[in-house]
Amino acid sequence: MARQGRDEQMIGLTIDGRPVRVLPGATIWEAARTLGIDLPVLCHDPRLEPVGVCRLCLVEVGEPKLTAACVRGAEEGMEVRTSSERLEVCRRGLVELLLSDYPVDVSRLPKTGSDALVELAGELGADWPARRRSGETGEAPGSRTEPAGGIPAGDGRALDHTSKVIFVDHQACILCDRCIRGCDDLQVNEVIGRTGKGYRTRIAFDLDVPMGESTCVSCGECEKVCPTGALSLRGWETLPEDAAAPGVEGWEVL
Amino acid sequence: MVRSRVGSAIHMKWKLVRGEEARPKYVVCNADESEPGTFKDRVIMEELPHLVVEGIALGAFVVGAEKGIIYIRHEYGRAKAALEAELDRARLAGLLGSGVLGSDFNLEIEIFVSPGGYILGEETALLEALEDRRGEPRNKPPFPGQVGLRGRPTLMNNVETLALVPGILRHGVSWWESAGRDGHSGLKFISVSGHVERPGVYEIPTGTTVAELIELAGGVSGDRALKAFAPGGASSNFLPAEHADVPIDFATIEERGSMMGSGALVVVAEGTPLLPLAANIVRFFRNESCGKCVPCRLGTQKATEMIEATIESGAPLDWSVIRKLNLLLGETSICGLGYVALNPLISVAEHWPGEVPGCSAEAPE
Numbered sequence: 001m002a003r004q005g006r007d008e009q010m011i012g013l014t015i016d017g018r019p020v021r022v023l024p025g026a027t028i029w030e031a032a033r034t035l036g037i038d039l040p041v042l043c044h045d046p047r048l049e050p051v052g053v054c055r056l057c058l059v060e061v062g063e064p065k066l067t068a069a070c071v072r073g074a075e076e077g078m079e080v081r082t083s084s085e086r087l088e089v090c091r092r093g094l095v096e097l098l099l100s101d102y103p104v105d106v107s108r109l110p111k112t113g114s115d116a117l118v119e120l121a122g123e124l125g126a127d128w129p130a131r132r133r134s135g136e137t138g139e140a141p142g143s144r145t146e147p148a149g150g151i152p153a154g155d156g157r158a159l160d161h162t163s164k165v166i167f168v169d170h171q172a173c174i175l176c177d178r179c180i181r182g183c184d185d186l187q188v189n190e191v192i193g194r195t196g197k198g199y200r201t202r203i204a205f206d207l208d209v210p211m212g213e214s215t216c217v218s219c220g221e222c223e224k225v226c227p228t229g230a231l232s233l234r235g236w237e238t239l240p241e242d243a244a245a246p247g248v249e250g251w252e253v254l
Numbered sequence: 255m256v257r258s259r260v261g262s263a264i265h266m267k268w269k270l271v272r273g274e275e276a277r278p279k280y281v282v283c284n285a286d287e288s289e290p291g292t293f294k295d296r297v298i299m300e301e302l303p304h305l306v307v308e309g310i311a312l313g314a315f316v317v318g319a320e321k322g323i324i325y326i327r328h329e330y331g332r333a334k335a336a337l338e339a340e341l342d343r344a345r346l347a348g349l350l351g352s353g354v355l356g357s358d359f360n361l362e363i364e365i366f367v368s369p370g371g372y373i374l375g376e377e378t379a380l381l382e383a384l385e386d387r388r389g390e391p392r393n394k395p396p397f398p399g400q401v402g403l404r405g406r407p408t409l410m411n412n413v414e415t416l417a418l419v420p421g422i423l424r425h426g427v428s429w430w431e432s433a434g435r436d437g438h439s440g441l442k443f444i445s446v447s448g449h450v451e452r453p454g455v456y457e458i459p460t461g462t463t464v465a466e467l468i469e470l471a472g473g474v475s476g477d478r479a480l481k482a483f484a485p486g487g488a489s490s491n492f493l494p495a496e497h498a499d500v501p502i503d504f505a506t507i508e509e510r511g512s513m514m515g516s517g518a519l520v521v522v523a524e525g526t527p528l529l530p531l532a533a534n535i536v537r538f539f540r541n542e543s544c545g546k547c548v549p550c551r552l553g554t555q556k557a558t559e560m561i562e563a564t565i566e567s568g569a570p571l572d573w574s575v576i577r578k579l580n581l582l583l584g585e586t587s588i589c590g591l592g593y594v595a596l597n598p599l600i601s602v603a604e605h606w607p608g609e610v611p612g613c614s615a616e617a618p619e
């Protein structure tokens with residue numbers, strides 16, 4: 001009987017024409033997953049409360065505006081489309097926007113074998129120069145970033161190598177909020193937050209001190225949830241060649 | 255029909271909040287007037303504060319709220335003082351507090367001074383700020399009428415809307431409807447600024463044309479001809495002078511390809527280059543972007559950089575990239591700031607392509 005009651009409460013919707021039933025409270029993103037449809041996301045992780053800021057999981061639900069599947073609840077009778085030319089153009093454009101500020105030579109990929117932004121760039125066919133690693137090109141690049149899809153590149157954010165465990169590359173941070181939620185909600189350390197506004201927003205430790213001087217306990221959760229090269233486990237190769245002592249480079253640029 | 259600031263019917267909102275079962279409910283008066291060129295709410299609060307307080311009280315009575323909050327822009331010291339004096343008067347008269355006028359209706363109204371920032375006028379960013387968080391818009395739905403302040407049903411209207419309610423209740427809907435001209439309904443406060451002899455706040459019957467309002471404001475300053483105008487503040491599209499015959503009302507302005515927006519007419523005289531003006535507005539949105547979502551945080555910055563480079567060097571603007579940024583802002587941003595950020599630039603390119611290097615007449619879309 002209880003089982004039957006639960007079935008009656010289930011919400012029925014269609015995703016790309018395929019019917020699916022989910023429990024009340026489920027998001028469109030979760031409903032899509034039950035059908036094996038993996039919507040692209042950079043800011044979402046199933047362990048975290050969704051925030052809907054990267055906008056890559058946008059879907060069409062028959063409303064004038066696109067809606068972020070990770071935060072939008074499934075509704076009875078909803079007809080969801082997860083792919084269309086409109087959505088593809090938006091997703092590729094968003095990735096190009098992020099790439100225009102993204103270091104071409106990122107530190108994460110060589111260590112973990114994964115960089116969600118670089119992978120998406122490949123999948124979506126974003127217009128961005130091929131990744132190169134220091135040394136491979138023969139000469140050091142003048143700027144760490146290059147234009148993507150004709151969008152001018154931005155550069156000059158700080159590198160923070162004060163922590164003995166985690167290397168912070170603010171230029172590679174896409175403000176997805178995952179490290180913040182990982183630190184605050186999963187580990188309940190509450191060290192990471194955001195500071196600044198608009199284009200100058202960045203993650204900050206405690207009251208905006210270098211990571212190594214903060215109350216960080218080096219649990220590693222932030223590095224684990226980070227989808228890009230912004231927070232990576234430290235190794236000798238992340239130390240700048242001319243930096244004998246750990247420190248923060250370019251902090252005042254921000 | 256009685257229209258609120260962005261042209262949605264007031265009664266729809268009130269009815270929705272009234273029908274919600276969750277308690278407590280709240281009424282928020284959005285007095286965070288920050289759109290460039292917009293200052294009508296300031297004048298209403300300074301000179302007609304009793305109408306604002308009464309409008310909030312009526313809203314609270316209708317939807318079943320016992321708490322009202324006036325969320326006021328921090329620069330509005332005089333308006334705040336006027337409202338405080340009015341609230342004191344209302345308390346002394348038994349119009350606020352427990353058992354209003356001997357009934358079982360209780361109402362408290364407090365003033366909350368905004369910590370500052372254009373984006374806090376966005377209704378959900380405003381709620382975040384009220385809850386002591388970063389002022390960033392929420393993903394919608396849910397809308398504040400259902401899930402608002404502290405997750406409760408919240409009626410939110412702006413100053414002008416609330417101030418209109420007592421008059422309409424007293425004199426009736428037909429009075430309101432007949433106040434407009436040529437079939438348009440009601441009155442409208444408009445902030446008039448820019449190249450006019452007498453900038454200020456004008457209360458006009460809807461249906462009054464832009465040309466007539468400019469005349470009311472003393473005409474274009476310096477005996478110049480009209481070149482362009484923005485009918486609804488910084489986020490509304492610029493229209494060329496030949497559209498000055500448009501009757502001022504929500505639908506009629508939209509038909510011409512712009513919007514009533516914040517009720518702010520910005521007048522531009524002949525001889526004024528428009529690209530620097532558009533750049534100024536795009537830069538404003540860049541500065542005021544909260545940084546929460548990718549398209550707005552990055553798109554406004556990239557567009558600003560591109561326009562500034564063009565103004566500095568005269569080199570053509572890569573219009574295909576501007577169009578891409580405009581598409582991303584309009585389609586993927588969380589809130590209205592992102593949607594409209596490049597509107598002024600796009601409208602300048604559309605109507606005055608010769609003033610935007612790199613933009614040929616057929617380039618904008």
